[in-house]
Amino acid sequence: MTLLVFGKTGQVAQELQRLAPEACFLGRAEADLSDPAACAAAIGLHDPTAVINAAAYTAVDRAEQEEALATTINGAAPGAMARACAAQDIPFLHVSTDYVFDGQGSAPWKPGDPTGPLGAYGRSKLSGEQAVIAAGGAHAILRTSWVVSAHGSNFVKTMLRLSETRDALTVVADQVGGPTPAAAIADALLRMAAQMISGDGPSGVYHFSGAPDVSWADFAREIFAQAGRDVAVTDIPTSAYPTPATRPPNSRMDCDDLLRDYGIARPDWRVGLTEILTELDQLA
Numbered sequence: 001m002t003l004l005v006f007g008k009t010g011q012v013a014q015e016l017q018r019l020a021p022e023a024c025f026l027g028r029a030e031a032d033l034s035d036p037a038a039c040a041a042a043i044g045l046h047d048p049t050a051v052i053n054a055a056a057y058t059a060v061d062r063a064e065q066e067e068a069l070a071t072t073i074n075g076a077a078p079g080a081m082a083r084a085c086a087a088q089d090i091p092f093l094h095v096s097t098d099y100v101f102d103g104q105g106s107a108p109w110k111p112g113d114p115t116g117p118l119g120a121y122g123r124s125k126l127s128g129e130q131a132v133i134a135a136g137g138a139h140a141i142l143r144t145s146w147v148v149s150a151h152g153s154n155f156v157k158t159m160l161r162l163s164e165t166r167d168a169l170t171v172v173a174d175q176v177g178g179p180t181p182a183a184a185i186a187d188a189l190l191r192m193a194a195q196m197i198s199g200d201g202p203s204g205v206y207h208f209s210g211a212p213d214v215s216w217a218d219f220a221r222e223i224f225a226q227a228g229r230d231v232a233v234t235d236i237p238t239s240a241y242p243t244p245a246t247r248p249p250n251s252r253m254d255c256d257d258l259l260r261d262y263g264i265a266r267p268d269w270r271v272g273l274t275e276i277l278t279e280l281d282q283l284a
Helices: 011-019 036-046 067-088 120-135 155-163 182-198 216-227 256-262 269-283
Strands: 003-006 024-026 050-053 092-097 139-144 168-172 204-207 232-236
Touching: 003 036, 011 024, 011 182, 036 067, 050 067, 050 182, 067 092, 067 120, 092 120, 092 182, 120 139, 139 182, 155 168, 155 216, 155 269, 168 216, 182 256, 182 269, 204 256, 216 232, 216 269
Parallel strands: 003 024, 003 050, 050 092, 092 139, 139 204, 168 232
Antiparallel strands: none
16 A cells, blocks of 8 residues: 555644655645645655545635635645545545534434535535536545644644643533544544555545543543643633634534444544643653
8 A cells, every 4th residue: 555645733633654655755845735636736746545535625714714725725725635636536535524513412423424614624524625626537525523633723622732831721511513623534534545445445434533522621621631730620601712713612523434334433532632631741
């Protein structure tokens, strides 16, 4: 399996490098996603057996002012990649997000549920999904949520940083979802790629998030408990923490299709959190 991966510095890309160091990784210097044609050309140049797109525009709030750029990176670039892969008859795997839904209700979202993004970031990611599907080649779109790791910027690292100077925090409690370790996402992508290359993995849209579902506030409590930080967490509603982009209140995801088609179960995010905290201690 000769893998070509778009992305080098993101959370999932870094975990892919750890798990598959033999793969070819293209960062912004090698393939700028703001230039979709260059991304497509890179696929032809490297002649891989499968391509994973682990790169994206992820600045959710800034996307409200930069929707055109976000849509080029998250929409046009994956579409160009998928068309190049279809032309070479190789599988294309693409990471997407729960933000393609409107976040209403309390039932877990299924892959076939109607989409309805609340903001620019979600719209840009949905446009990418649509472009990948329209390309007509073998593809797997993996929607995930609340990505965390020892790298980059994420909720775990933010909570730990705040706990250095605070003994009490207010955290949103009316948004619920599944925190997902980037290492688990990387592992799932590699397993899916191997099955697609062998002809055993079907095309489609799949969901993958950590279990059990939890609120941001309860997630914070578990972070502090595992890290041994004495920080009191007070629940607040989303309305008390306004942001430029609207967040979906319900990010629960039904991941049964991924288990059925690829044998990949939801990871326990609490175990992943322990591993992240251990790695952060080692890096300190």
